[in-house]
Amino acid sequence: MSGEGGQQKSQKQSPRRGLLSFRTFYTLTIIVVFPASGIVSFKDVAFTLFSLVYVFFLSKVAFPILDPSTDRRVFGKNNKLLSLYISFTALIGLILPIGYIIDGILEGDKERIKAAAPHIFLLCGQGFMEGFTFNAGFSIPIFAFVPVFYHSRRIFTIVHWLRAEMGKTVNGELVGSAIRVYFGRGLAVVNLLVWCFNLFGFLLPVYLPRAFKRYYGYKEKV
Template identity: 60%
Template sequence: MSGGVGPIGTDIGLSKEDLQQEHPNSDIGTQNPYSYRRFLTFRQLNALTIIIVFAASGMVSPEDFGFTFFSILYVFFMSKFAFPTLNKMPDPLFFGEKNRFLSLYVWIGAIIGLFIPIAYIFEGILEGDKEGIKAAAPHVFLLSSQVFMEGVTFSQRFSLPIRVFVPIFYNAKRTFTIVAWLRSEIGKVDEEFGSWRRLHIGRGLAVANLVFWSFNLFGFLLPVYLPRALKRYYGYKVKD
C-alpha cells in the first residue's frame, strides 16, 4: 500500500505467468516480485504525463518544482546513508497482494486526489476560474510527482523504509497545499469564479481532499505503515 495512489502489493507489469515464461529456470514464487518490475509502469507514465502537462502550462510554481527536484536527491541520499538496501530483505508485501480494502482505499485516493481535481481544473479553464486552477494545480502536480517517485522506489534497489518515506514526505507537503486550496475556495466570494455550482464543488473537493489525506498521513502512514516497515527493516517479528 502506498500513501498516495501508487503500488499496493502488486503493480501494472509482468504477471507471475509471464515471469515464468521469461525465466523458466527461476523459482518466481519464492523470489521478490519487485526485481522483475518494468522501469516505468503504466501508472508512472500517466503521472509523468500529468507532470509534463502541468509544467508546460505554467500552472506550477518554482517552489513546487524545487520540492520535487529536492525529493529526488533526498531519496537517493537517504537510501545511501540512512536506509541502505540490505542483502536479505524480507518480502515487502506485508499488507497482502490481494487486500481488497486497501485496493479500494487506493482507488478512492485516486478519484478524490487526481481524477476529479483534474476535471475541476479543465472545467476552470473553460469557465475562466483562474483562482480555482491556481489553487488546485499544486496538489495535483505534487500527487502526480509522488506517484511517480513511489514507482521509482518500488524495487529492490531501495529499502522498505525509503518506500514509506516517499508518501509521508509528499503527503506532509500536500497537506499545506490543500489548506491553501481550501482558503482560496472559501475566499472566492466577491471574485470571478465561474458558476455557483463550481464554487460549491471546489469547496467540497478541497474539504474532501483535506480530510482524506490528513487521515492518510496521521491515521495510516505514521501510526501503521511506518512502524511496521521499520520493524521489518530492522528484523523484528511483525504479526501480519
C-alpha cells in the same frame, strides 16, 4: 496513501523491473505538463526534484538495500480493503480534481485553478516516486518515506486551495458558477480530511512502524 508499489506483483527473480510502468508514465506526464502550462510554481517542482535526490541520499547513508529480492510491500498484495481505499483516494485526490481543473480551463478560469493544481502535481509526484522506489528496488523504509514526505507537503497546498475556494466571493456574492464554486469548496474540504487522516491516522501510527519493523527485523537475522 502509499499504493504499495501500485499493487504490482512481486517478482523475486527479477526485482528491478521496468521503471516506466503505466502508472509511473501517466504520473510523469502530469509532472511535466503542469509546470509547462504555468499552473504550478517552481517551489513545487523543486520539492519533487529534491525528493528524488534525497531518496538516493537516504538509501546510501541510512537505509541501504539489505536484500534486493525482498518484497517491499508493508501489507499483502491481496489486501482488498487497501485496494478499495487506494481507489477511493485516487478518485478524491486525483480524478475529480483533474476534472475540476479541466472544467476551469474550458470556462477560462485559469487563474483560480492554480490553487488546486499544486495538490494534483504533488500527488502525481508521490505516485511517480512510489513507483520508482518500488521498481528500482529501494529498501522498505525508503519506499515508506515517500508518501509521508509528500503528504506533509501536500496538506499545506490543500489548505491554500481551500482558502482560495472560500475566497471566491465579491461583496458576499459568488464569483463564477455557483455549482462550480460549491463543488470546488466541497472537493477541497474532502481532500483535506482524507489526506490528514491518511497521514496522521494511517501512515505515521500504522504504516511507518510496520515498515521499520520489517526492515530492522530482517537486519537482525543477518
